[in-house]
Amino acid sequence: MRTNQHPTIAITGSTGHIGGGVVEHLRGSGLPLRLVVRDAGRAPAGAGDVVEAPYGDRAAATEALRGAGVLFMVSASESADRLEQHLTFIDAAAAAGVRHVVYTSFLGAGPHATFTLARTHWATEQHLRASSMSWTFLRNSFYLDVFPLFAGQEGVIRGPGGDGRVGAVARADVARVAATILADASVHEGRTYDLTGPQALTLAEMARVIAQETGRATAYHDETLEEAYASRQTYGAPDWQVEAWVSTYTAIAAGELDVVTDTVERLTGTPPMSLADVLRSA
Template sequence: MTTIAVTGATGSVGGAVAHLLSEAGLEQRLVVRSPDRAPQIPGAHVVQASYGDTEASDAALAGVDVLFMVSGAESAERLDQHRAFVDAAARAGVQHVVYTSFLGASPTAVFTLARDHWYTEEHIRASGMAYTFLRDSFYLDFLPMLAGEDGVIRGPAGQGRLGAVAREDVARVAAVVLQDPASHAGQTYELTGREALSIPEAIEVIREVTGRDLAYVDETVPEAYESRRVYDAPDWEVHAWVSTYTAIAQGELATVTGTVERLTGRPPLTLRELLSQQTG
């Protein structure tokens, strides 16, 4: 019997995957940093480990056949932590890793954090384990959260478009892959929504559905760095924030694929549908 381990079960994507697997009648191991926050799911066994904790990771992954690896929290150490966890999986004898990567991951991606995903993919490829990469676009759920407390979204995105994908749709794809991993071995799936919106178009949808009166300020790149100085964040984080918008402006995230519907049999949510579902 295949043993499936799911990381990130205390988060939105990992938690949704765990519930979907449970509904499919599959037992699973939930690998979490904080067991007290783990969801109570039938057929799930909770173990504690973090990506950077080698000893705990070795123990948590012992006997696991298939691993769903949700990318770790953004940090300067994330890539090193990813590599350590992949190494632990290989030592434990994991046969297949399903990893949540990022759309357009490459060593030269405009969005700086997409580079971390590329190098994580490369480490998984080199491990000898079978793999499936889910290259998610930005999450549709986060679009309303781009606005500051003043209701303004600021960034140098221009009129670039974004084919954002709902976390719910990413989870549905992951659950499909995890139930038959051999059929998806060696595949890299680009997961997007079914429309590509500009920031002003997204704001209009948010306004119509939720009533929030948002505005957009199309900053220059120097203005974007200057407006974020107030947060006193480390350089890597500021570069990530700004490159979120420059990646949109340069068209790297305008991609729209039919992958979600092809793998799950259901089209991905639009922003309007997601917001309507949330405000229901």
């Protein structure tokens, strides 16, 4: 491995599923890694080069990224100022001399996407395109891993998803793709990759797979929009977050997530995991 010739790879999100998975894949590669975290105490065990810098702190982020050539930027946690955090961190990366950013975006990201958070991803992409850095966008579908969680304790997935289909992707597959790209990032400059699972399922079909694999009764209730907003108001969440929750389902109903690609297998050489695979591995 050309360790001394390979640029330092700065990895964000290493305390989460995607970034943590990337670190596991690259840990023994000999590539120079730097983990950028909000809390060094939560960094993966055995991590060497660890620096603290929140996305919204430009000065800290600039210092943390100085000397890194490639940045794996996992999108920030959902918040009212998520886009502002993204733009600040991107500006810090450019100021620090980062040459290439690999960003976890969303399938169908666009200014008018039904899923409201996909609009934030689009604005982030546009800021990266306008920067001095090269970029690679990983446009992930919804994560397969979260749909069993949507069923909750009562075993019912509730939302206005209709009969729409979603080619959801396993988080483990996103991490595998990202690690593959980061190992030779220059090959992927200017590329946008749509990442999905092996099939597009309706929410009713997902409920049946969950029930079959877990042995726990699971069903799908197709809510009306009025029901969807009312059932989520009980959480006391801000309006933007409730809108994001509901638009998860309306985007599926609109057919915007009815997409299946061969990208995972083409880039990694291994087929993507199905919902049954994810449940069995858990």
